[in-house]
Amino acid sequence: MTLEEAIRTRHSVRQYLEKPIEAEKIQQLQDLIDECNREGGLHIQLITNEPKAFASGIAHYSKFRGVSNYIAMIGKKGDDVNLGYYGEKVVLLAQCLGLNTCWVAMSFSKQPDQYQVLPDEKLVCVVSLGYGENQGRPHPQRKTIADVTEDKRSTEKGFPLPDWFTRGMEAALLAPTAINQQKFVFILHDDNKVEARTRFTLLNGYAPIDLGIAKCHFEIGAQKGNFEWL
DSSP, X not given: OOHHHHHHHOOBOXXXXXXXXXXXXXXXXXXXXXXXXXXXXXXXXXXXXXXXXXXXXXXXXXXXXXXXXXXXXXXXXXXXXXXXXXXXXXXXXXXXXXXEEEEESSSSOOOTTSSOOOTXXXXXXXXXXEOBSSOOOOXXXXXXXXXXEEEOOSSSTTSOOOHHHHHHHHHHTTSOXXXXXXXXXXXXXXXXXXXXXXXXXXXXXXXXXXXXXXXXXXXXXXXXXXXXXX
16 A cells, blocks of 8 residues: 555544554554654654553543554654654554554543653644554545645746645645644745645644644655655
8 A cells, every 4th residue: 555545545443443463563663653753853652552541431432442552642842743744654654554543632541651751742642553443434525725725936826736736735635633624724835845834723732733744645645856845
């Protein structure tokens, strides 16, 4: 499975089978997490065989079941965009490995004895991980490319958007976001430079994470050699 295929087929899953993740898949995920932590200056951690985080009433109310593996999204304060960007890389690898995931903001109980959070860091959210009882369902597509883009080119404004930009936005619109709000905008500038920003939302605390996830998708769809981040 390619990353493009993983973007299209990956959906949030909250119910999991009592099936352990194979050691070789755990190692592949850990290798990517280590790489992401080095590149992004993050402290993402993979937690396995730990059911307590999703044993609370709020987790059951939110329909989580059978979760004993998760990824703790930990980084320095202000690193939320990076956490979303690099965290989604791990999520897409999990999909390629035949696993299922769900980004979880509040429906879990913190387990500080299971992961390390340094004094200048914070646990922003977690991602449940494992073999799902099903493959999840796609959310309805609420927005179009026009809703989440701006064209600020000085010489080509009004002309069709480049194919690579359109492909990137198609991938970005498939990014999971808090309650499917998609509160982001991608701005095309001269010289194939792209800027990505958050828009106001009542759940603004998670908007930077969502933006990072969308940037990861955009980069895969557009292919990084076609543009530069501004």
